[in-house]
Amino acid sequence: MKAVLCEQFGPPSSLVVKDIASLQPGPGQVVVAVHAASVNFPDGLIIENKYQFKPTLPFSPGGEVAGTVKAVGPGVSGWAVGDRAIGVCGWGGFADEVVVDVRKLVRLPEGIAMDAASALVITYGTTHYALQVRGKLQPGETLLVLGAAGGTGLSAIELGKLMGARVIAAASSEEKLALCRQAGADDTINYASEDLREGIKRLTGGRGVDVVYDPVGGDYTEAALRSMAWEGRLLVIGFTTGTIPRPALNLTLLKGCSIVGVFYGAFSEREPARYDALMQELLGWLREGRIRPIISAHMPIEQATQALEILGRREVKGKIVLTTALGREGGLP
Incomplete structure (x- = not known):
């Protein structure tokens, strides 16, 4: 699988793209095959070690993805291979696969495009x-x-x-x-x-x-x-x-x-039931067309550096969404 890696803290230009081994879920975890990953401001902070969360090197940035469940770990119920999902992962999302704690997985209804879903949470x-x-x-x-x-x-x-x-x-x-x-x-x-x-x-x-x-x-x-x-x-x-x-x-x-x-x-961790209720309301509005995330650019995930540089220069209008080969095969730009 391909992954955009932060091997040393620094600007977006320090990121590298490498082939690494496929991921395996642990207890309470799910592996999501990524179709789309949105680019957010914290992604630029985390690779420069300026964010409140400090992942261990090396890691992939990318805190929000949409895709399909590829593997389910021990102790996980209610999810099956092939299920559509949004993963709120914190980091790891700029890759073909990402491990997501099942508590951070949101079921994605049919009829909602993967790119819009990745720009939601x-x-x-x-x-x-x-x-x-x-x-x-x-x-x-x-x-x-x-x-x-x-x-x-x-x-x-x-x-x-x-x-x-x-x-x-x-x-x-x-x-x-x-x-x-x-x-x-x-x-x-x-x-x-x-x-x-x-x-x-x-x-x-x-x-x-x-x-x-x-x-x-x-x-x-x-x-x-x-x-x-x-x-x-x-x-x-x-x-x-x-x-x-x-x-x-x-x-x-x-x-x-x-x-x-x-x-x-912190709200999602402290009040999971309330968080889920708000998320279901948002998904309903998205499905009904009452909200429409504005995506200004689709870029292949290999261009994560360029996407983060554009974001850092505050040139983005709306959202940039990175797509994997699997996402493009599924019809994403």
Whole structure:
């Protein structure tokens, strides 16, 4: 089997593609034959040893795949060879096969394409949990999405609209904002050409926004926090700028607002029943066409380096999905 390997921590250019032995499942594990693997921001962090999880070298990056069950380990019930599945593996997914703990396996119904399925859990799952559980977004509220043209940002636009919010999308170019409007954004702010706070003030009549979805960090966080409505909620998703902000906490007092952390991985471990219920709701929306992951590029898995470099330069609009030979044989681009 082919695998993209991180043999030493470093930038995407340090990855290598090698043929390695096929995998065997241990107790409570399943081997998934990968058809598609989506590329996510943590994949770039983990190969540079900048992520909170530290796999042992060598390993394959890739935390989210869609494929079919190839082998079932001891103690696993309810799964059989050939079953369609999404695997949330943390790492190991940029390969022809990956071992997944059965607790991290999601059954994939017929009628959902493998590439769309591979782009579902980390982005839409995180956003679903963020907006519904942590942010308690209500119909009629105003949601500001930072970094809105990325995979997580576009998922926030879609789910925010599905939940009845008015959505303001903020991104760094008119091309990106056009994609945001295509995804359903009601209003947009180009924060490369307009001050973010002024843009929010203009679009809300000075009232501010109820919920901020922030996967970006850096200076944008405090600007958004200063633009909150009374009892607003700022959702901390991540830090794609590479800078963890240190906002003035007196703002939370003055605005009666909250800064709310969103750690979807820990939630899935601590509340598996609730996690599964949210996932089944997402799968239903995907099957019904109520959400549609925007995939900007399909690339063969051997081009993982290039995909991660594009992501690192923040040039991705939507998601990049890597496909294996098996996935392409099954009809994926």
